[in-house]
Amino acid sequence: MTVLTYTVVTDPASLEASGTSPSPSTATVYLVVTYTGQQRDATWYSIDVVVPLGDGTDDLTPHTTQINAKGWHKDRTQPQASPVTVQQPDPKTFRLIAAGGGTLKPGDHMVLTLKNVTVAKAAGLAALTVTESAKTQGLTAKNRYTAVALAKTARAPRDFRLDHDIIDAGTTTELSWEGSADFTYEILFPGGRKPVTSSAGPQGRYTVSLKGADAPKRDTAYTLLATSTRTNQQHLLATTVQVRGPIVDELTATTSIKTGSLTADKATFDGVNTNWVQGKNTDDGWISFPKSGLNVYQNGTRTWGTVAADNADLNSVTAKKVQGAGDLTVDKLTATTSIKTGSLTADKATFDGVNTNWVQGKNTDDGWISFPKSGLNVYQNGTRTWGTVAADNADLNSVTAKKVQGAGDLTVDKLTATTSIKTGSLTADKATFDGVNTNWVQGKNTDDGWISFPKSGLNVYQNGTRTWGTVAADNADLNSVTAKKVQGRGDRNGWISFAGYGINVQQQGDDGTGAWGGVGVKWIAQH
Structure with a gap:
């Protein structure tokens, strides 16, 4: 010790x-x-x-x-x-x-x-x-x-850098750093990561080439993740490249972009404050934003340009001329205010109202209508000769005409009149009237039976003649019946006739002549 x-x-x-x-x-x-x-x-x-x-x-x-x-x-x-x-x-x-x-x-x-x-x-x-x-x-x-x-x-990686600090979009560039084989390496970047499988080059520097799809298209931050093979300790190094003319797949801005230039495939903004917007080329069309609204110019000049659109929703249009490619074709035009002057040609026009002296088909010899104070006049062939109205249904308070005729005969599925039809001839499959004033009513053929309306009531005739006809009914409710005879339905049925002295009861004889018949009763009361 x-x-x-x-x-x-x-x-x-x-x-x-x-x-x-x-x-x-x-x-x-x-x-x-x-x-x-x-x-x-x-x-x-x-x-x-x-x-x-x-x-x-x-x-x-x-x-x-x-x-x-x-x-x-x-x-x-x-x-x-x-x-x-x-x-x-x-x-x-x-x-x-x-x-x-x-x-x-x-x-x-x-x-x-x-x-x-x-x-x-x-x-x-x-x-x-x-x-x-x-x-x-x-x-x-x-x-x-x-x-x-x-x-x-083990020596920690260091000197992580790009070979250029500023490059053009899509340009091949290289990342390099000093390191040792005691680490594994990955390059991290927005949206992905790239493992490094190459060995160190001269002087112990590792190099990764960024080209093609991996080449930076916009300002990009790259991070080197180095992991020790001995201890699993990790080291992070970062570097950033700036890109001229960046390519942006999609850009969403939640705040204003006040200065500078932006080039992108697609840009989404909450709002853009600008004096003008132009196509990518200097001779493309462009628009400006005066206080009065929007101006459209062509060829990079101040010559008025053309607006092409599938649908335009405008409160009003003021123009010397409105023309399409050849004729103006408009799938649908909706105007909420009046069109006071000029000419409008369209496939379909929807208006809240139209004030005009006349309306005509597309050709000068087409039919046309005018609007006198009394109502509506219909003319034909571009002249003032009365024209024809063709319709599936006409709802009129009254019709005044010399003749009402269809193609050949006039065929009407159903005609309902709420007022009287005073003159003329009407042929229909079915007619419903509140009332009919007429001298006679006959079947469709001239030899059909017919009825007339004398002041005394109703006369029934047969064969288009004045020979008395036959009334056939399931039930007849009459106050009185005046007849020469009353017979059963069959030819062999008996009948009764009315003589001055009373009633004769007869039957059909074997020779076809009348013979006295019998009366079948349950009881007879004598007065």
């Missing part, structure tokens, strides 16, 4: 192995010597510190030629530290020495500083071997040995 206590401290606190980097790691190593005794002082004569040389896992440094070694002693009772002599008896040994012996009181300490130490290439644990010659009361001075260890971690 040594008389003194030894502790090693490094700057940086974690030593990085140099690896294959052309810029090896350097550090400062501090060996702190303390005396923990509380009753007696310690006397020391020399302290040898042996540094393991080489680039292996157990070595601290490959050489000591550039190391600057210093020693100093701090008495806890004194405000200032005093220097301690440091010798280097051989390339790997540093010796603190006190001629005639030095004293360390409880609470005092010494420090051996090894500055500008080049750290070995391989990560691992390096041990400094300490040989002290010291004594305290009750102990003789002799060599005692101990060791203090310090860890060398």
Whole structure:
């Protein structure tokens, strides 16, 4: 067991192995010597510190030629530290020495500083071997040995950068960094990650080429994720490339864009404040926004341009001419206010109202209508000759005409009249009237039966003649019947006739003549 206590401290606190980097790691190593005794002082004569040389896992440094070694002693009772002599008896040994012996009181300490130490290439644990010659009361001075260890971690990746800070969109660029094979690497970027499978190139630099679909199209931040194969500890390094003329698949802005230029395949804005908007080329059409509304220009000039649209919803249109490609074809035009002047040609026009003297078909010899104060006039052939109205249904309070005729005969599925039809002829499959005033009603054929309406009631005739006809009915409700005879339905049925003296009952005889018939009764009441 040594008389003194030894502790090693490094700057940086974690030593990085140099690896294959052309810029090896350097550090400062501090060996702190303390005396923990509380009753007696310690006397020391020399302290040898042996540094393991080489680039292996157990070595601290490959050489000591550039190391600057210093020693100093701090008495806890004194405000200032005093220097301690440091010798280097051989390339790997540093010796603190006190001629005639030095004293360390409880609470005092010494420090051996090894500055500008080049750290070995391989990560691992390096041990400094300490040989002290010291004594305290009750102990003789002799060599005692101990060791203090310090860890060398794998060199963390560094110098992560692009070969150019500013590039054009889609330009091939390279990412590179210093690192070692003690790590696995991934490149992280918005929307994805790219594992690195290549080995380090010259001077220990890794390189990843970004080209084609991987080439940056807009300002992009790249992050290097390095994971230690020994400890799984991760290191993150970041760099950013700026892109001229960025390509943006979709841009959504929730705040205003006040200055600068934006080029994108698609841009979505809550609102745009601008003096003008133009196509991609300088000679494309463009629009401006005066206080009165919207102006459309063509060819990059101030010549009025053309608006092409599937549908235009306008409160009003003021124009010298409205024309399509050849004729103006409008699938649907809806106007909520009047069109006062000019000419309108459309496939279909929907208006709340039209004020006009006349309406005509597309050709000058088409039929046309006018609107006199009395109602509506229909003309034919572009002349003032009365024209024809063809309709599926006409709802009229009255019709005044010389003749009402269909194609050949007039055929009406159903005609309902709420007022009288005073003159003319009507032929229909079915006619429903509130009333009919007529001299006679006959079947459709001239030799059909017919009825007339004398002041005394109703006459029924047969065969289109004035020969009395026959009334056939399931039930007849009459106040009285006046007849020469009344007979059953069949030819062989009996009948009754009415003589001056009363009733004759007759039957059909065998020879076809009438014969007296019989009366079948249940009882007879005599008055």
